[in-house]
Amino acid sequence: xxxxxxxHGSAFSAAEMEFLAEDELVEIVPNMRMDPxxxxxxxxxxxxxxxxxxxxxxxxxxxxxxxxxxIRPPEWMSVDKLTQLLEAERDTERVFQPLPFHYVEISRLxxxxxxxxxxxxxxxxxLIEDIKDVRFHKIGTxxxxxxxxxxxxxxxxxxxxxxxxxxxxxxxxxxTFYKLHNPEMxxxxxxxxxxxxxxxxxxxxxxxxxx
Amino acid sequence: MAQYFDIDDILAEDELVPAVFKExxxxxxxxxxxxxxxxxxxxxKAELPFWLASELHLRQAVSINVPLVSIKSxxxxxxxxxxxxxxxxxxxxxxxxxxxxxxxADAAHVDLRKRCPYFYELGCKLAHLxxxxxxxxxxxxxxLFVAFQTRYKDVLVKxxxxxxxxxxxxxxxxxxxxxxxxxxxxxxTAAFKKWKMGGPRxxxxxxxxxxxxxTE
Numbered sequence: 078x079x080x081x082x083x084x085h086g087s088a089f090s091a092a093e094m095e096f097l098a099e100d101e102l103v104e105i106v107p108n109m110r111m112d113p114x115x116x117x118x119x120x121x122x123x124x125x126x127x128x129x130x131x132x133x134x135x136x137x138x139x140x141x142x143x144x145x146x147x148i149r150p151p152e153w154m155s156v157d158k159l160t161q162l163l164e165a166e167r168d169t170e171r172v173f174q175p176l177p178f179h180y181v182e183i184s185r186l187x188x189x190x191x192x193x194x195x196x197x198x199x200x201x202x203x204l205i206e207d208i209k210d211v212r213f214h215k216i217g218t219x220x221x222x223x224x225x226x227x228x229x230x231x232x233x234x235x236x237x238x239x240x241x242x243x244x245x246x247x248x249x250x251x252x253t254f255y256k257l258h259n260p261e262m263x264x265x266x267x268x269x270x271x272x273x274x275x276x277x278x279x280x281x282x283x284x285x286x287x288x
Numbered sequence: 289m290a291q292y293f294d295i296d297d298i299l300a301e302d303e304l305v306p307a308v309f310k311e312x313x314x315x316x317x318x319x320x321x322x323x324x325x326x327x328x329x330x331x332x333k334a335e336l337p338f339w340l341a342s343e344l345h346l347r348q349a350v351s352i353n354v355p356l357v358s359i360k361s362x363x364x365x366x367x368x369x370x371x372x373x374x375x376x377x378x379x380x381x382x383x384x385x386x387x388x389x390x391x392x393a394d395a396a397h398v399d400l401r402k403r404c405p406y407f408y409e410l411g412c413k414l415a416h417l418x419x420x421x422x423x424x425x426x427x428x429x430x431x432l433f434v435a436f437q438t439r440y441k442d443v444l445v446k447x448x449x450x451x452x453x454x455x456x457x458x459x460x461x462x463x464x465x466x467x468x469x470x471x472x473x474x475x476x477t478a479a480f481k482k483w484k485m486g487g488p489r490x491x492x493x494x495x496x497x498x499x500x501x502x503t504e
Contacts, residue, residue, distance in 0.1 A: 088476055090479060091479055091480055091482070091483030091484075092483065095483070185484070189486070238480065241476070241480075242476045242477060242480055243473075243476075244476075245472040245473070245476060246469055246472050246473040246476070249468065249469045249472060250469060253465060253469070
């Protein structure tokens, strides 16, 4: 569970990330008629046959299971868009492409429950896998360049699952680097040469992925 | 104070460091087993656990040895083996010149766990303790840092991408700190893969599985 007593494992479990992802809105096409429903997170409806509405993903999956709607895949989940994204990811070395924050979870949920609603599902699946692999590889190469003077690491456009996986490792590594590089360990003259003339206690700020 | 209860800290301070007694001490003949009397003479060398050595050092009762590296390093390298035979406990096992050379050559493959599983923590504490001496060895800090930096890259790559049964060899070379990092990365990647495989989304609570026998 998030925030358990183990200081090095402060990550959500994958199931929890999926739970959080289910709050995203998707478009559905109902095939029944229903009055608006009032939930804590908002009011949805009224549902009329063949008229598309936006509902949270959990509600869409629940309706789909009962056969009351079809889910329209989000517009970033088409083969063309994904191919474009894949090309862009492969071309840029240090920048991540903007993707929906929960794209991994959303895509998995849709594959599991709405197979027939997604055109070219195998192509889409393999493209998303490739994008995921390329991004992971980029994270790895980017993290290799952390040096002792890094105070914080900035990774833009990372998705929820990826953040969750690297978070404990990265936090531990940064802490160890800090511990080994603090002013008593490294001789003073060396540090002074490498610091910018700013206020006290600000090492060089290092952004790994410029926006 | 968080370190007082930290198990890793306690174990790190339990490592032995060589020290030279500046004054004679009674009742601690266990350190110097060559004598029958229960005392240690001034000037004799012994290996003490770090927590004891640092306290005595602050009270000026012992002095902790760190090998000099600055000018005489060349001579020390050549005669390292010879000196090792003469003073078997003088050179701190994990900071001797040979280890440093190995780290400079190829940090990723130095077997730090065999030498000292708490390499980094103990090195930090020693650096604090020894920096008031004239011939103090300011090189401990950068050595640790450089070693960690190169090994870290290795650990990072291997942790995230390897299958579960691979690279058992590298694991035995890591200190406790690095093993912790490695394990966290492994566990989070493994959890993600397991989730990706799928599986039942709902799990039956354990308490429900245990049935009570109906009483007649």
